[in-house]
Amino acid sequence: MVSDQARLKGRLRLSLPQTFQPWWDLIAAFQRRYPGVQVYVYSTERRMDLVEDGIDVALRVGAIVHEAMVARHVLSYRNILVASPKLVERFGMPAEPEALHRFSCAVWASRVDVGVRWELGSHVVEPQAVLSTNDYHHLCSRALGGDVVTELPPFLAAAPIREKRLVPLLTQYPLPEWSINLVYPPHRHPSTIVRTYLDFCQDYLPNIAHACDVGAPG
Incomplete structure (x- = not known):
């Protein structure tokens, strides 16, 4: 396991929504486990063209409108x-x-x-x-x-x-639910770094869900 972590080297190019703080902690934890991976994060509300902009994986809030991409649902929450x-x-x-x-x-x-x-x-x-x-x-x-x-x-x-x-306020009148997805190009064989990152995100999700839990109102 340790040798696998040490061998994983290269760049991971990510797109995140602005101010999505729980994912900052996820990326830090990922790099602690895989210190040989250099991460580039482009933080934007713009819907980027992953292929044209050279992004490996994007975190998207809301509906997925690009049918050519693979989307992996990770979380839902309400503001x-x-x-x-x-x-x-x-x-x-x-x-x-x-x-x-x-x-x-x-x-x-x-x-x-x-x-x-x-x-x-x-x-x-x-x-x-x-x-x-x-x-x-x-x-x-x-x-x-x-x-x-x-x-x-x-x-x-x-x-x-x-x-x-x-x-x-007005907790009995909830705001709409937002769907959070990891989106990536449909390569037949994603890189080892991308596969490892996607699996790591899945394992880390309980921490993200805890960060989004405000508890019972009142």
Whole structure:
């Protein structure tokens, strides 16, 4: 086993969504086990052409639209609507989605000219967005500052919720579920490094699932 780890050498070229922190820990653990592998990570929200851009494996959030790629489902999660206790104390805990109009909101958006709607259960809300950004860390910072209601991935929201620096809102009206897939070109014989990485990801998934667990609300 040790000799196999020592013999595995080369480059692994990955594409990840921005701010997907649990996968940073996975890559670090992978390189600790296989120190001879050099990893290149391109962090982007853009749907890259894996063959043209020279990417071995991409982590994709959402529907897979490129039929020529192989997709391996690894995880599903829902973003969480959150606010600071200070903001909730000021405006009250919203009991239904329409009550969000009392709050300033910050939203994730991939483009400036795209309107954002939150699907909360069977309700659709157009939040009063004072900030739009494609950086979830920025949204988390503004929520922690007590300025806005926002949605966060569970791996960013979990620790502040446990520490009572953020509170989950409208948990009875869940946001849509996102599917997470590993996507790679359909080579008949993937490289040893790619096969090893895919197997490692599968084994590491319980750690990722734990990072995305915010626990029971309240």
